[in-house]
Amino acid sequence: MKPFKCFVANCPNDPEHICKCTPEHTIFCSSHARNHMTKKFEKPHEWIDLYFQPNPESRLLVIEKVNELKKEIRSRLDSLASQYIELLTTIESSLSIAIEKYHKLDAECNDIIFFATQDRVLNMPTEYKIEEPLQLDPEECKKIIKCWKFPEIESDLDKLKAYIENLYEILEVNPFQRGDKSTVNSEEIHFIRNNSTDLNIMNLSLMQTSKKILNFSKKDSQSVQYNRFGANYSFNSSGLGSALMHHDFLIFFNGTISFYNNWGDNNEEEAWTFMIDKDKNMIMLESGTKSTSPALTYYKNYVYVLGGVQNGVSEKYDVKRKTWENLAPLPQGCFCSPHSALFEDKILITAICLTQIMIYDIIRNSYTQIQNLKLNNSLNKSILSYNERVYVLEFGRNIYQSEIGDISKWELIGNNQLSNCIVQSYSVAFKGGIYFVNRNNQLIEFNLKTKMATYITFTQNN
Numbered sequence: 001m002k003p004f005k006c007f008v009a010n011c012p013n014d015p016e017h018i019c020k021c022t023p024e025h026t027i028f029c030s031s032h033a034r035n036h037m038t039k040k041f042e043k044p045h046e047w048i049d050l051y052f053q054p055n056p057e058s059r060l061l062v063i064e065k066v067n068e069l070k071k072e073i074r075s076r077l078d079s080l081a082s083q084y085i086e087l088l089t090t091i092e093s094s095l096s097i098a099i100e101k102y103h104k105l106d107a108e109c110n111d112i113i114f115f116a117t118q119d120r121v122l123n124m125p126t127e128y129k130i131e132e133p134l135q136l137d138p139e140e141c142k143k144i145i146k147c148w149k150f151p152e153i154e155s156d157l158d159k160l161k162a163y164i165e166n167l168y169e170i171l172e173v174n175p176f177q178r179g180d181k182s183t184v185n186s187e188e189i190h191f192i193r194n195n196s197t198d199l200n201i202m203n204l205s206l207m208q209t210s211k212k213i214l215n216f217s218k219k220d221s222q223s224v225q226y227n228r229f230g231a232n233y234s235f236n237s238s239g240l241g242s243a244l245m246h247h248d249f250l251i252f253f254n255g256t257i258s259f260y261n262n263w264g265d266n267n268e269e270e271a272w273t274f275m276i277d278k279d280k281n282m283i284m285l286e287s288g289t290k291s292t293s294p295a296l297t298y299y300k301n302y303v304y305v306l307g308g309v310q311n312g313v314s315e316k317y318d319v320k321r322k323t324w325e326n327l328a329p330l331p332q333g334c335f336c337s338p339h340s341a342l343f344e345d346k347i348l349i350t351a352i353c354l355t356q357i358m359i360y361d362i363i364r365n366s367y368t369q370i371q372n373l374k375l376n377n378s379l380n381k382s383i384l385s386y387n388e389r390v391y392v393l394e395f396g397r398n399i400y401q402s403e404i405g406d407i408s409k410w411e412l413i414g415n416n417q418l419s420n421c422i423v424q425s426y427s428v429a430f431k432g433g434i435y436f437v438n439r440n441n442q443l444i445e446f447n448l449k450t451k452m453a454t455y456i457t458f459t460q461n462n
Contacts (some may be wrong), residue, residue: 295340297347299362304361306330306349307338314360328365332359341385345406349392350381357383357392359407373400373410382436386429393427393436399446413451 001045288420303317307330314327335351335358342348348370349358355377357370375381375394382393390402399414427436434446446453 036273041109043175067364133391277388294349295335295338295349297340299342299345299347304340304347306340306347307335307351327360328367337380339382341383341390342389343385346407348383348385348407350375350383350392352380353377354381357407370407372408382427384427384429384434390425391429391434393434399434401448413448414446414453 012276017141029135044444126240129426295306297306301319304327305315305317306327307314314330315324316327327410332353335349336353338349338351340349345362346360349360351358355375357373357375359370360366360367361368372391375392376397381394382395384391388404390407392400398408398412401413403409403411427434429435429448432448434448435447436444444453444455
């Protein structure tokens with residue numbers, strides 16, 4: 001049997017090290033083994049082999065290389081994070097411009113359809129009459145712009161953000177947390193006063209925190225001020241009910257409004273339901289519900305009006321056509337102080353009088369209940385959807401969350417966290433936390449990661 005010799009030619013040293021990075025299990029002395037490892041340090045399985053060699057220098061070299069690798073990975077992850085931030089900022093900017101253009105083109109399309117389908121076009125005086133009157137079918141015109149599906153793009157972008165945010169949580173890096181975490185800017189979370197003592201937090205999604213959002217600020221002890229495009233609307237607190245914001249319009253139910261235009265003129269109007277659009281127009285909506293503070297949900301150009309305390313009528317409002325349509329009546333007649341959340345093609349409803357979550361199936365126009373989550377029928381509840389989960393806040397008691405993508409399975413994630421929360425307080429999920437307001441108009445954050453509730457400061461215009 002031949003004695004072992006160093007693989008390096010003419011080496012006088014005795015072989016002490018066997019390298020397993022080659023099929024031949026090449027043999028080296030200590031000196032040449034270190035040189036060999038320095039050159040061949042490329043594959044993780046080689047490092048493992050070298051780490052368990054009898055030569056202590058080999059082990060130290062492996063540790064040194066692993067530490068270098070950790071630094072390199074950290075550097076590359078930081079670079080990746082900055083690139084993601086830049087990418088998402090670009091997407092947000094482009095999406096905002098695209099949505100603005102979409103609304104403008106959509107409005108022009110509606111104007112053309114309206115103009116071309118009116119009798120007055122066909123009955124114009126001879127000198128003004130066009131040679132061949134346009135014969136446009138509104139549905140055909142809509143097909144022309146069927147590719148404009150920006151609400152769907154928004155949803156996809158929300159999912160992209162949620163996915164990337166989850167990745168950063170694993171790395172303990174959150175690129176979306178800009179600035180001091182203890183301060184929430186008034187352009188990101190908005191409040192609305194619904195009586196003389198309580199503030200409600202508006203239920204806004206993450207993607208609705210751009211320049212296109214309606215900016216609310218506390219005006220005095222009796223009203224809330226809405227300011228946009230240089231016009232102010234003051235809402236009398238005694239009549240203010242439910243409110244829904246979605247991009248370029250704002251809907252109120254059973255409220256009294258005072259409108260102050262740019263010239264200081266005052267014009268008071270009162271209506272059960274009204275809308276303010278992006279052009280500062282105040283539109284009265286002839287709703288048949290006459291319900292106090294119903295749950296409002298927006299889904300594919302419709303505002304769904306469910307619940308309330310005066311009757312059991314449910315309706316949906318077509319934002320494009322400005323028409324109302326009755327829905328299936330509520331199983332229990334009416335819901336007191338209802339809140340709602342959209343989950344896929346279903347609207348989930350909670351209310352003081354309900355011990356279970358009511359589900360309205362938009363496609364089937366029918367109601368069912370979630371059987372395996374029991375709630376207190378004397379407590380107000382809020383419900384919201386965030387990152388493919390649904391959260392239920394039972395004020396004064398508990399916080400529940402559903403499994404990701406599954407509303408049939410629930411978990412208690414917080415108890416006795418909401419003892420100071422007001423009745424009828426909306427909640428909003430934002431950057432890894434749920435925010436709501438207590439009786440003292442203080443903002444409370446429930447951190448979804450730590451499962452702890454804390455008071456935080458927030459900026460607000462007075």
